[in-house]
Amino acid sequence: MAATIRLSVPGTLRYRDLAVRIVAEAARLVSCSAQRAPNDPLDHDVRDPFDTAVVSAFSEIFNNVAIHAYKRAGGGTIEIAITPNDRELVIEVKDHGSPFDIDEVAPLPSELDADALPEGGMGIHIAKTMLDEVTYEAGPPNLWRLCKRLPGGARASTRV
Amino acid sequence: MPAPAFEVQRSSDSTKLNVRGSLDINTAAQLGEEIDRIVVDKPTLVVVDLSGLDLIDSSGVAALVKLYKGVRSSGGNVTISGARDQPLAIFKLLRMDKVFNL
Numbered sequence: 001m002a003a004t005i006r007l008s009v010p011g012t013l014r015y016r017d018l019a020v021r022i023v024a025e026a027a028r029l030v031s032c033s034a035q036r037a038p039n040d041p042l043d044h045d046v047r048d049p050f051d052t053a054v055v056s057a058f059s060e061i062f063n064n065v066a067i068h069a070y071k072r073a074g075g076g077t078i079e080i081a082i083t084p085n086d087r088e089l090v091i092e093v094k095d096h097g098s099p100f101d102i103d104e105v106a107p108l109p110s111e112l113d114a115d116a117l118p119e120g121g122m123g124i125h126i127a128k129t130m131l132d133e134v135t136y137e138a139g140p141p142n143l144w145r146l147c148k149r150l151p152g153g154a155r156a157s158t159r160v
Numbered sequence: 161m162p163a164p165a166f167e168v169q170r171s172s173d174s175t176k177l178n179v180r181g182s183l184d185i186n187t188a189a190q191l192g193e194e195i196d197r198i199v200v201d202k203p204t205l206v207v208v209d210l211s212g213l214d215l216i217d218s219s220g221v222a223a224l225v226k227l228y229k230g231v232r233s234s235g236g237n238v239t240i241s242g243a244r245d246q247p248l249a250i251f252k253l254l255r256m257d258k259v260f261n262l
Contacts, residue, residue, distance in 0.1 A: 046245060047246070056250060063218070112256070117225045118254075120222055126217075126218055130253065
């Protein structure tokens, strides 16, 4: 088992970007994705499919905790444990706020046209679809466990 | 993450919206205010350029959907282009890439 990176932040959206940046770097430890070229105009280095999946999913879970568990008011902490292994990244997100009813999340419409575009309820769908495993245990403490594996048991291709 | 920088250029035949940076739950509200102003103007065409967009989350997507629906509801049209990397992956996952012709 690789060393686990632990981070505890106040349960507000103010600390979201900090947590996302750390998770993005942890994803790169597994994917071995290359740094963005210095002349690339974009600031962030989230292009590799593995990094994209991890960052996208974790961002939505952090949003969910800050909004639903802590009601946008903070008052508790979000404890994040990131374990980068050779071929997978496991992230546990623990909070001490209100439990979230994951079964109440409506699926996306099966037929998506211009009139049916959803304006909400997409976050959990993004996390579940992007990752190999998403589990939630209602507490307290509430615990999200996220897992993303490299495809085919190999490291992701290195991109420049 | 940097705040989303966005700029709006209005002309007689279209409104151009360029979005850069990270469009997420912390920043989408800012853009939402601008989107409200755009929709109120009832433009015939809104051209959205996402080539400078680094990251997006479901709140950012919701903001763009609000723009898309709002402009179309008053008879206008919206074109969205330039999405790449993580933002494009999100649009594809949500199956919005075909609706937006990305």
